[in-house]
Amino acid sequence: MSTPQQAHPLSSNRLLASLPSDELTALQPHLEQISLSLGQSIILPDELIPFVYFPLNALLSLVTVMEDGSTVEAGAIGREGMAGLPVLLDADTTPMQTLTQIPGQAVRVKAEIIKEAFDKDGALKKILYHYIHITIVTGSQTAACNRLHHIGARLCRWLLMSSDGVGSEELALTQEFLATMLGVRRAGVSEAASQLQDQGLIRYQRGRIQIVDRKSLEASACECYKVVKAEYTRLFG
Structure with missing residues (x-):
């Protein structure tokens, strides 16, 4: 439409x-x-x-x-x-x-x-070359993240990246979808999300996640979030 x-x-x-x-x-x-x-x-x-x-x-x-x-x-x-x-x-x-x-x-x-x-x-070519590089960095970092980091830190990273991507602290997400995206069982996502909510970092209800304490969520995320964000900032400001 x-x-x-x-x-x-x-x-x-x-x-x-x-x-x-x-x-x-x-x-x-x-x-x-x-x-x-x-x-x-x-x-x-x-x-x-x-x-x-x-x-x-x-x-x-x-x-x-x-x-x-x-x-x-x-x-x-x-x-x-x-x-x-x-x-x-x-x-x-x-x-x-x-x-x-x-x-x-x-x-x-x-x-x-x-x-x-x-x-x-023209300028479009340079901009998209930079973005191709960012995509390679993100893919490499994600592969390492999925192998080495525990689900709680990965969930924090994923929520932060999603928030940056849509420009909002509120995300319309279900636990089923989160489990699919993270490649884990729903029970694992449910437990990790409940821990973040108990710590006051997020609020989760009926398929919507609200980031309540972004600073603490960043501190709980794995290093991968900062690595990718820093590289994007270096190239795009």
Whole structure:
């Protein structure tokens, strides 16, 4: 469903906000603002990628799907990024799935349009090169995090990244979805979330999580959150 551009300014997405006005003006006629629903798949494994997406206040998940149907999140994409990077690398498909983790608004543009703009060697190319680097760093850090860090610290990291991605301290999330994204059983997520709530860091009720004490949540998160955030700040300010 399309909505008027002014309903949610393009500057909500940090990549689009980084573009000089002339490049954004040239791209703007091709941008379509859409609503994304919970669990909506926007990129399917091994299928042609027709659009790339710039979230405005939605949060997307890059998900690895195993043969038995089990899934683990490999990365999250919020207002600081875009979905559909394989298009820029001349790869029309990917074995990974991208779906909506937190519903909201996003801007999409046809794959061939963004690839053409990317190939012009303007500011967009430099910005997206930096973002490709961030994606590699995030993926590497996530792999290490899933192997080495306990669920409580990982949950703190994931909540902080999700909050940054949508620009809100309140997150619409279920324990089932959290378990899928973290690659653990629901009971493990429930126990970890209950501990955070008992400590006064979050408030959890009926599929919504409110970050109450962000400073303490950051202190309880594993190092991975700070590593990725610092690298993003270094490149994008």
